[in-house]
Every structure is written in C-alpha cells, then in structure tokens.
Amino acid sequence: MKKSCRTGYALVVGLVVGVMLSVSVAVYADRENGAQNALPVEDLQRFTEVYMRIKRNYVTEVDGKELLDNAIQGMLSGLDPHSAYLDEQDFEDMQVGTSGEFGGLGIEVGMEDGFVKVIAPIDGTPASKAGIQAGDLIIRLDGESVQGMTLSDAVSKMRGEKGSDITLTIVREGEDQPKEITLTRDRIQVQSVRSEILEDGYGYLRISNFQQRTARDVVRAVEELKEEGDLRGLVLDLRNNPGGILNGAVGVSDAFLEEGLIVYTEGRLEDSQFRYQASPGDVLGGAPMVVLVNRGSASASEIVAGALQDHKRAVVMGQNTFGKGSVQTILPLTENTGIKLTTARYFTPDGRNIEEEGVAPDIRLENLTVTRAEGEDERDAQARMQRELQGEDVPEDDDDNGESLAERDYGLSEALNLLKGLNIYSQR
Incomplete structure (x- = not known):
C-alpha cells in the first residue's frame, strides 16, 4: 500500500512538474513579449498535496484519473455557467446537438446556484407537452438531488432510452411548493x-x-x-x-x-x-x-x-x-474529449x-x-x-x-x- 502511494505520488509530482515546465516555457515566451503572467507554483504544490491526501485518506479508494477529471471540471465550471469539460459522451453529444435530431426530453438547460435551470423547452418535445417552463429550477432527478452534479452529469441522467420515464422535481417562481412532473423520453426531432x-x-x-x-x-x-x-x-x-x-x-x-x-x-x-x-x-x-x-x-x-x-x-x-x-469555443484535448x-x-x-x-x-x-x-x-x-x-x-x-x-x-x-x-x- 505504501509502495502504491509512493508510486502515485511520484506520478502526480511528475505530472505537475511536466505541466510546470511546459507552462514555464510559455510564461517565459509571454514575458519576452511583454505579458505579465506568473506561474502559480505554490498553488500547484497545494493541488498535489490535496490529491495525495485524498488518495491516502479518503474512505474508499479513488481512481486517479477520476480525481484529475473532477479537478478539470471544477476549474471550468467555476468560470461561468457555459464553460465545461467534455468527456467522450459530451463530445459526441456536441456533434449531434445541431443536427436537429437527438434523444432525451427536449429541454435546453444551464446551471444556476447549483441547480439545473430551464432555459427553454423545445417545441413538440416531452418537456413542452408536459408544461415545463423557461425559468423552472430542476432540483431533483428521480428523487436524487442535482446539487453536487455537474451540468453534464445532470444532462446525462436526463437522457435515456426512448419510452423510459423520469421524474423531475422543479421549483417555479410564484409557487410555494416544489412540484413533480414525470416525462417519457422520446427521440427528439426538431422542426426549426x-x-x-x-x-x-x-x-x-x-x-x-x-x-x-x-x-x-x-x-x-x-x-x-x-x-x-x-x-x-x-x-x-x-x-x-x-x-x-x-x-x-x-x-x-x-x-x-x-x-x-x-x-x-x-x-x-x-x-x-x-x-x-x-x-x-x-x-x-x-x-x-x-x-x-x-x-x-x-x-x-x-x-x-x-x-x-x-x-x-x-x-x-x-x-x-x-x-x-x-x-x-470547443477546444479538443484528445480525439474524443475537449473543453467548452x-x-x-x-x-x-x-x-x-x-x-x-x-x-x-x-x-x-x-x-x-x-x-x-x-x-x-x-x-x-x-x-x-x-x-x-x-x-x-x-x-x-x-x-x-x-x-x-x-x-x-x-x-x-x-x-x-x-x-x-x-x-x-x-x-x-
């Protein structure tokens, strides 16, 4: 176990050092051009320490790749409601989202105060037919709180096989109590x-x-x-x-x-x-x-x-x-992942x-x-x-x-x- 921790620590240190060296080159080039950028070395060291403490002390063993993916997601979601990390599924969904045909409930959503906010239901979809309205806050999906979920996690949970049901708990402006609405997923074909x-x-x-x-x-x-x-x-x-x-x-x-x-x-x-x-x-x-x-x-x-x-x-x-x-802007990281x-x-x-x-x-x-x-x-x-x-x-x-x-x-x-x-x- 100790050997495993030491190996993990060495890998993370190697990763961080590699990042630091790469960024240092960029920072040096920027300074040559008059830019005033500084590499946050102490913060990177703090990140490494947090990573290793989670690996050593968390109640269950956590995969290192999952931790790094979560760190990237958090870094992007903290910028604004629209920036996000795109894993393989998200990256694929980006390709079909503008084609006019896709699966799900037919809701355009964003994040607000940790909840999923409905921007608008799409015409003729299960969401519009069930009376989902712009401005609704989705607080639970099939009874599970959306707090702590990323937007991509929530969207993935709302997707599913055609004909399957999902219950949304929503809070609506002007109404005292949350309400539950059950929707049946369908193949969404949008007539623009x-x-x-x-x-x-x-x-x-x-x-x-x-x-x-x-x-x-x-x-x-x-x-x-x-x-x-x-x-x-x-x-x-x-x-x-x-x-x-x-x-x-x-x-x-x-x-x-x-x-x-x-x-x-x-x-x-x-x-x-x-x-x-x-x-x-x-x-x-x-x-x-x-x-x-x-x-x-x-x-x-x-x-x-x-x-x-x-x-x-x-x-x-x-x-x-x-x-x-x-x-x-979609910036590819690998062939199947990227950042928005x-x-x-x-x-x-x-x-x-x-x-x-x-x-x-x-x-x-x-x-x-x-x-x-x-x-x-x-x-x-x-x-x-x-x-x-x-x-x-x-x-x-x-x-x-x-x-x-x-x-x-x-x-x-x-x-x-x-x-x-x-x-x-x-x-x-």
Missing part, C-alpha cells in the same frame, strides 16, 4: 422553422431553434407565404427559442436587413473577434415586422432580436430575454452586451396565467397552452369554437394588431 398565414396579408414565422439550415428554411418559408398573396407584415416568433448555431442567427438577421452590422464579438484572442455584416436584399421587401420574445429566448434568438431592434427593422414585443451573450470555453462576448450593432441583462422589448407583455377549463388539471392546462403557443392542432374538445391561432394566443394576437397599425402608419 414553421410558418402560416394568420390573416389575409399577414404571416407568422416560428423558429424553435437555430440549426445550420435555419436561415435557408426561413427564406423558403417567407417566399411560400408571399405566394399566397401580398404579404404586408410578418410576426417572427422567437419565444422559448434557446438559441443554437451563431451562423444561423446571422443568416436569419441578414434575410431581413439590407445592410449594416448584425453582431460583433470581442475577446482576448484576435481570432475570437468577428464582425458580421448584412448583405443587400430583404426577403420581406421592407414590410413591417414584430418579433415576439420571452425569458426563454436566449443566445442566437437574442442576436436576431437585438439586430432587428437596433436597425429599427422590427418592433420587439414580449418579456426580457434570457441574457446569454457569450461565445463558447467562453472565449468572447457578443454585442448588438449598437454595442449592447446582453449577457445576463437580455434584450428589453419595445413593448412589454406580461406573463399570463393559464386558466383551467372545467374538469382540466394544471398539467393538462399547461400542455394545452404549449400546443397553442406552438400552433399545433388541438383536440376538438380543447378547441375554442374553431378560433384561429392568433385568437387563442394573446401575445400573437397583440403582435398581429400592432402589425396592422404599423402597416396603416407606413402607408400614411
């Missing part, structure tokens, strides 16, 4: 873009998340709406859209802008600084636009809303958005940094309380609301006398009325 005519001359475009093909699909959808008649206005619905691919957001913004800056990023490294400009051509031909947002609108959604708002191309209506204004590191923050054309603050709407709409129909429990009421927000077909007994989507959706109804007013004003 959906459109329809609300009334003669007025179109509706829903983007549920931003994928590689989203900008192309948006242009196609608008062209199809125009084929149905003179398009005098458009509602762009970004509610509960958790974001996605940056290029998708840039492409969607460009589709409605004739010129000018869409978004720019700033970071310490030169290659993390970008400026994205709009190219000539507005697919709507200048027709009025209203963008619907809520606190589930995050990241790429905020880029689009901020760009159209700053250029006065659209009126933004709803609630303050989520406030994720940072760029994460925040390397830049993005800014709207007018220079607004929306990290944590979000995009403030031009016209605020308060959240509405869902009224239960006779004999309907709260979960069914929430599910009905989600179906209506997403424009899905509702069962005949849930349909309010054949009302249109705009008539069932208060926010959309207000946006449509505003569009009509903008159209009248522009004609004058």
Whole structure:
C-alpha cells in the first residue's frame, strides 16, 4: 500500500512538474513579449498535496484519473455557467446537438446556484407537452438531488432510452411548493422553422431553434407565404427559442436587413473577434415586422432580436430575454474529449452586451396565467397552452369554437394588431 502511494505520488509530482515546465516555457515566451503572467507554483504544490491526501485518506479508494477529471471540471465550471469539460459522451453529444435530431426530453438547460435551470423547452418535445417552463429550477432527478452534479452529469441522467420515464422535481417562481412532473423520453426531432398565414396579408414565422439550415428554411418559408398573396407584415416568433448555431442567427438577421452590422464579438484572442455584416436584399421587401420574445429566448434568438431592434427593422414585443451573450469555443484535448470555453462576448450593432441583462422589448407583455377549463388539471392546462403557443392542432374538445391561432394566443394576437397599425402608419 505504501509502495502504491509512493508510486502515485511520484506520478502526480511528475505530472505537475511536466505541466510546470511546459507552462514555464510559455510564461517565459509571454514575458519576452511583454505579458505579465506568473506561474502559480505554490498553488500547484497545494493541488498535489490535496490529491495525495485524498488518495491516502479518503474512505474508499479513488481512481486517479477520476480525481484529475473532477479537478478539470471544477476549474471550468467555476468560470461561468457555459464553460465545461467534455468527456467522450459530451463530445459526441456536441456533434449531434445541431443536427436537429437527438434523444432525451427536449429541454435546453444551464446551471444556476447549483441547480439545473430551464432555459427553454423545445417545441413538440416531452418537456413542452408536459408544461415545463423557461425559468423552472430542476432540483431533483428521480428523487436524487442535482446539487453536487455537474451540468453534464445532470444532462446525462436526463437522457435515456426512448419510452423510459423520469421524474423531475422543479421549483417555479410564484409557487410555494416544489412540484413533480414525470416525462417519457422520446427521440427528439426538431422542426426549426414553421410558418402560416394568420390573416389575409399577414404571416407568422416560428423558429424553435437555430440549426445550420435555419436561415435557408426561413427564406423558403417567407417566399411560400408571399405566394399566397401580398404579404404586408410578418410576426417572427422567437419565444422559448434557446438559441443554437451563431451562423444561423446571422443568416436569419441578414434575410431581413439590407445592410449594416448584425453582431460583433470581442475577446482576448484576435481570432475570437468577428464582425458580421448584412448583405443587400430583404426577403420581406421592407414590410413591417414584430418579433415576439420571452425569458426563454436566449443566445442566437437574442442576436436576431437585438439586430432587428437596433436597425429599427422590427418592433420587439414580449418579456426580457434570457441574457446569454457569450461565445463558447470547443477546444479538443484528445480525439474524443475537449473543453467548452467562453472565449468572447457578443454585442448588438449598437454595442449592447446582453449577457445576463437580455434584450428589453419595445413593448412589454406580461406573463399570463393559464386558466383551467372545467374538469382540466394544471398539467393538462399547461400542455394545452404549449400546443397553442406552438400552433399545433388541438383536440376538438380543447378547441375554442374553431378560433384561429392568433385568437387563442394573446401575445400573437397583440403582435398581429400592432402589425396592422404599423402597416396603416407606413402607408400614411
């Protein structure tokens, strides 16, 4: 046992010394270039001491690789809610996360105060159908507390075979007691873009998340709406859209802008600084636009809303958005692992940094309380609301006398009325 400890100690010392030598070379080079960096030798020694005490004294034997992985995870998670260590499973999930098809519950999540926070449920998924809402805090998964879990641990636990169940215990703002919601996992196939005519001359475009093909699909959808008649206005619905691919957001913004800056990023490294400009051509031909947002609108959604708002191309209506204004870069460590590191923050054309603050709407709409129909429990009421927000077909007994989507959706109804007013004003 003593020999094993000595061997382990020698390995760790060798590892730390190797790291110290490697970093020393980099530090020396930096100093030659005028940078003021210092290698934290005492802290590395402290790390080695903690490692060896755990190996010698912890109640059960701990694998050294597991300890080092945990140390890396802690180092990254302490930076911000978006930086993370990607093990082999996480690295694989990154590859499929933007393809539009993946397994699980259909929730975009982050970490807040040690709990899993729902950024937004994805349209048409088990989470949205069960009434999960943006801002919900998940405190237990199948009865197990999420405190102490990393975000990747929690996400992995929520994944599973199609048809299997998991019970989420959530805390919701405005409610006194936690509530349990059981969801059945499914294969998630995300339809990024959906459109329809609300009334003669007025179109509706829903983007549920931003994928590689989203900008192309948006242009196609608008062209199809125009084929149905003179398009005098458009509602762009970004509610509960958790974001996605940056290029998708840039492409969607460009589709409605004739010129000018869409978004720019700033970071310490030169290659993390970008400026994205709009190219000539507005697919709507200048027709009025209203963008619907809520606190589930995050990241790429905020880029689009901020760009159209700053250029006065659209009126933004709803609630303050989520406030994720940072760029994460995937830096490979090995062939199958890496780190996701925040390397830049993005800014709207007018220079607004929306990290944590979000995009403030031009016209605020308060959240509405869902009224239960006779004999309907709260979960069914929430599910009905989600179906209506997403424009899905509702069962005949849930349909309010054949009302249109705009008539069932208060926010959309207000946006449509505003569009009509903008159209009248522009004609004058």
